[in-house]
Amino acid sequence: MTTSRKAKYLSTTALSKELKMNVKQVFQILLDNDLVERVDDNWVLTEKGEKVGTKKKHPKIGEYIAWNENIKNISIFKTTNEKDVFINATALSNHFGISKFKINPILSELGFVEKSIKGWTMTTLGKSIGGKQCEYERTGIPYVNWSKSILQNKRLVETMNEIAGKDTEPREEEETKSSVDFRQKYEAKHRAADGHYVRSRAEMLIDNWLYMSGIVHAYERKLPIEEDVYTDFYLPVGRVYIEYWGLEDNPKYQARKQEKLKIYEKYDFNLIQLKDADIQNLDDILPKKLLKFGIQAY
Template sequence: MRESDKWALTAKGKLAGGRIKTSVKLGDYIEWPENFDLTQLPAHQSPDIPVELVSSTKIAKEFAISANKLNYLFSELGWVNKSLKGWIATVQGLKQGAIQSEDTRSGVPYVRWPESITQSRLLLSSIDDITGSTSQSPSSSDDTKTASTSMGYSENVEAKHRATDGHFVRSKAEMLIDNWLYMAEIIHAYEHKLPIEENVYCDFYIPTGKVYIEYWGYDDDPKYFARKAKKLAVYKKYGFKLIELDDTDVQNLDDILPRMLLKFGVQAY
C-alpha cells in the first residue's frame, strides 16, 4: 500500500473489519478479514475514496473549545475511552470514521477523525449543551419531546418527588435510587438522553464508568412492557452498560447497587 493512500483505506476499512498492521519494511498497512468483500461497502464508504483526517485539536479550534474538553465530549458520546495516557477509539467511534493513531515518539495513543465529524448532529448537540448555545432548531426540539414519551420518561407522570439532591423524580422508587446515589457520593444525572440518534432517555446516568440505570415498574401493563422491550433493544444495540432495578432491588439498594456498580468500575463510598 502506498504511503499516500493508507489513511484513506483505514478510515473506511475499519468499518469492514480491517486492522492496521505495522511492518519494518512496509510501514503501516491494512490487514483484511479473509471473508472481506469490497462490494459489501456502500459507495460513500469505499476504501478507495480518500478521506481527510483531522485531529481533536483542529476540531476543537473550530468550535472554540479546548482539545481536552472535546475529547471528553467524544468520551461522553461513547466514541473514545481514556487510557492511562491518551485516548482509544471505541467500536462506536470507529463507526464514526475514527482512526486510532499513536505518537511515534511518546507512544501515546490518540484518535484522528474525518472532517465530516464536525457535522455530526450528536456532537453539535453536545457542544451546544456545554457552551450554552441555542443553535438547535425549534423543530428538532419538538421532535425530541414527542419521541421521549415513547422511548424514555412519560410526561403523563408528574415529577413531583423531590430527592435529597434537588432532583424531581417521577416515583418514590426513583427517589430512593436518587437518594442512594447522592449519599454514596456518586455523580449522576436524571432522565439523561442517550448519546445516539434515537430519542431515548435513561432513568439515571453515571458519568464515571458511563453506566445507565433503569428502574422497571408496571410490568403488568402491556404498553409499558412493549416500551421496555424497545428500550432494552437500544441498550443492546449500542452495547451500553446497563443496570436494571425492580421493586425488590429498590428495597435492598445497599446490597444490590454497590455490587452492580463495581462490575463497571464504579465504587460506592
C-alpha cells in the same frame, strides 16, 4: 525484441509526497488495509504487503519499506466523498471553539472514546459514528481521528451548545409521541435530596441513594446517539446507565422497554437494570452492580 520496464519503487515518504498526503496518514491507510504491521516499534510488511512492497537498505538510514509505484493508483488511496475525510481532536476543538484539552473528555463523556493508560481509544459507539483508531508512529500512543461527518452529529452538536450556554429546542419536540405521552402521564413531581425532580418514589430512592453515596449522576440524560432516547440515570464515572423498570404489567411499557434494551445492546453501553424488588435492597444490590463497572460506592 522489447523489454519490459523495470518496476520503480518509492519509499513511504516519497509515496506520500506523490499522493499529496501526510506520511502518518499513508501509514495508517497501509495499516488499515493489512499491508504493514507494527513489530517492536518498527513497520514491517505483511504477507499481503509483500505483493506490492519490498525491503530496501540505505547506507545512512538502514532498512526501509519501498513500494511499487503503481500502489498509488489503487483504491485505498482514493477519497470519494466527505465521509472519507478524517479530522483529529484539535480540528474538532477549533470547529466548536473550545480548548483542545477539553475535547477528548467531552467525547469520553458522550461515550465515543475512553481513556487508555496513555492516549484515547475508540468505543463501539465511536466506531459506529465514523471513528478511526490510530497511533502515533514514534510512541505508539493511541488516538482517534473522526470522519468529517461528526461535525453534524446531532448529540455532539447538542452537547457543545449546552456547554456554550446556547438555547436548545424543547426536548418534547424531539421525542416520539409515546414517549411524550408517558412523560405527561407521569409528571416529575417527586423531589430528591439533591434537588432533582423525578417521576416516581422508586426513582427518588435511587436518586437519594446515589447522592448519599457521593456518586455524581444525571437524571433523564439523553443517550449520545442519533435516536431520541433518554436514560433514567447516568453516571459519568464509568459511563454507566441505570434503568428502573417500574411498570412490568403494562404492555406498552414493556414494548418500550424492549426497544430501549436493543439500543443499549447495539451500542454496547454499560447498563444497570433495577426492578421493584430491588428498591428496598439498594444497599445490597447497587454496590455489587456498580463494582462490575469499577465504581466503588463506599
